[in-house]
Amino acid sequence: MSIEIATYLMIFAIFALLVLGLPLAFVTGLVAAGFTLGWFGPVAVPLVASRLFGFITEYSLVAVPMFVFMAGLLDRSGLARDLFNAMRFFAGRLPGGVAVQTIVVAFFLAAISGIIGGEIVLLGVLALPQMLRLGYDKRIAIGVVCAGGSLGTMVPPSIVLIIYGLIASVSIADLFKAAIVPAALLMGSYMLYVVVMCMRYPHMGGAHLEKDSSLPRLTLGEAFKGMFFPIAIAGLVLGSIYAGIASVTEAAAMGAMGVLLAVLVRGEFSIKLLQESLTQTLETCGMIVWIGIGAACLVGVYNLMGGNRFVSSAITGLEVAPFVIVLVMMLIFLLLGMFLDWIGIAMLCLPIFVPIVVELGYDPVWFGILFAVSMQVSYISPPFGPAAFYLKSVAPPDITLTDIFRSMVPFIVIQIAVLGLLLYFPAISTWLL
Numbered sequence: 111m112s113i114e115i116a117t118y119l120m121i122f123a124i125f126a127l128l129v130l131g132l133p134l135a136f137v138t139g140l141v142a143a144g145f146t147l148g149w150f151g152p153v154a155v156p157l158v159a160s161r162l163f164g165f166i167t168e169y170s171l172v173a174v175p176m177f178v179f180m181a182g183l184l185d186r187s188g189l190a191r192d193l194f195n196a197m198r199f200f201a202g203r204l205p206g207g208v209a210v211q212t213i214v215v216a217f218f219l220a221a222i223s224g225i226i227g228g229e230i231v232l233l234g235v236l237a238l239p240q241m242l243r244l245g246y247d248k249r250i251a252i253g254v255v256c257a258g259g260s261l262g263t264m265v266p267p268s269i270v271l272i273i274y275g276l277i278a279s280v281s282i283a284d285l286f287k288a289a290i291v292p293a294a295l296l297m298g299s300y301m302l303y304v305v306v307m308c309m310r311y312p313h314m315g316g317a318h319l320e321k322d323s324s325l326p327r328l329t330l331g332e333a334f335k336g337m338f339f340p341i342a343i344a345g346l347v348l349g350s351i352y353a354g355i356a357s358v359t360e361a362a363a364m365g366a367m368g369v370l371l372a373v374l375v376r377g378e379f380s381i382k383l384l385q386e387s388l389t390q391t392l393e394t395c396g397m398i399v400w401i402g403i404g405a406a407c408l409v410g411v412y413n414l415m416g417g418n419r420f421v422s423s424a425i426t427g428l429e430v431a432p433f434v435i436v437l438v439m440m441l442i443f444l445l446l447g448m449f450l451d452w453i454g455i456a457m458l459c460l461p462i463f464v465p466i467v468v469e470l471g472y473d474p475v476w477f478g479i480l481f482a483v484s485m486q487v488s489y490i491s492p493p494f495g496p497a498a499f500y501l502k503s504v505a506p507p508d509i510t511l512t513d514i515f516r517s518m519v520p521f522i523v524i525q526i527a528v529l530g531l532l533l534y535f536p537a538i539s540t541w542l543l
Contacts, residue, residue: 111149114422120145120412125449134454135397138404146411157409165406166399168276169359174269175395176362180222180343182387185232187378189339190219194236196336203372206308206315208244212237213300216258217293220265221344221366230259230497234504246542247314248509250304251476252517256490256497257300257525263452263486264293267365270485272358273398273456274478278464282358285349288475288539292483292532299524339372351385398453405457413461421462422469432470433533436477439463440484440529451496455485468542472536479539487525490518508515 111119118229120141127137134492138262146158155537159319167405184190197211204210212233219229220505241251263270266286275282347365350356356364375378425435439459460481467477505514532538 113416114400116145116149116415117131117412117420122406124200126259126447130325134451135404137401138401138408138454139236140208140409140456142404142411145415146407149411149415154411154414155401157414159406162403162406162411163526165276167283171272171276173201173267173272173359173362174398176366176457177267177269178391178394179387180362180369181229182390183366183373183383184219184222184340185390186383186386186484187369187373188376189234189369189372190215191236193218193340193355194335196333199209199330199333206239206246206250206304207311208237209246209250209308209315210301212241212254213258213304216261217297218340218344220262220268220293221348222340227538229262230500231254231504233259233460233529238501238505242506245313245315247311248513249517250307250314251519252501252505252509253512254300254304256495256501256514256518257521259296259500260486260489260497261293261297264296264479264482266290267351267358267362267539268482269398270452270456270482271478274400274460274481275461278478280478284475284543285478286351286358287347287542288479290542292528292539294480295531295538296483296486296525296528299528300521303520303524306516329361339376343368343370343372361502400428401451401453402457407452409458409461418462418465422466426469432472434471435470436467436480437533440480440533443481443484444487444491447485448491449494452485452488455488476532476536476540476543480529480534483525483529483532486531490525 123144124137125140127140128134132140143157146154194211194215197215215231215237216229221233238251238255241254242248262268266289268289269287271285271289272282274280275285343365346368347361350361350364351358370379373383425438442454442459445458450458453496464474464477468474489495492498492515495515495518498518500510501514502509502511
């Protein structure tokens, strides 16, 4: 069997098993085992399995459970609630103020934990009911929660960027620096869209904000108090990385300890809270590790078959400009993102794409930012955008999945526009390096 036929057969097998409902980790593992035995025989099993050692012993991977643990504590403590109320104080009479503050809170939460799903659930519980009660159009309210929550793919310390750095052998600290401006650009674009829409169509915004007595009235001191711990923790994590004081893994441990101490100082600590946060950490990290193991085996056997050379020669042999090749890669990311989880896309595609990008003369850090933005698009894209299902689990019963996906269309357009800007102007993401 030629490598061309084997490639098509492998792709067909992966999607066929996914359609049957098997988890991605099992799918990649089964396909890897089948092609290992069918192409090489039992003698190649140790060679493929040896790839697992490098993946599961990577030091930087330890940062992932730390950030997930931070997210678990935030989900269950009052830190996020107080931050939300504090930001409402500063939003004032700005058109769409509650929606704007929701985006800012999402940015801060992403800077603390780097986890996406928990943020969307948290904002769905804290912000969505308030916006709906204040008369916000549900398209604005839903879109803000999903798009703002998905900022976790970009805002350091993003788990997406950490995994990219591990796979691409790129400095994670450089990726974090490069992501700051694009992440701020995305946040600013969301906020601008909300303000413009609420100014042009006042009925879509929170016109009754000041008259709503159910919202807590804060003083300036209380507002700053609500913002203190989140800003301090974000500064601890990111400041120690950018200043060169700590590695990403060490900063993650410091951040986890910081959130835990904040919960203790606020008097919110309990054994139940700790147990639930640790359980969430085990479940999330277990999923990431098993998907990584399956994908590492699949990529390993495919490379042994000569698949990486086949794909590289097929792409670099195209009679097109290098920029078009990168554009095709982005399109592949966006299409796969409609059906696969980001961790699976990263494990399957990046080991093949990143060497090609380097060979074409492009900066792998810049490509990592493009990957993170495309994964943010995939996170809210139909038909299987995870953000929609996270929000649906906590949204009012009258909000359907159709409502959620329709509400995300303008924000998907914004994300694609920002992705285009980063493609045409790489300096947006590399000028801080």
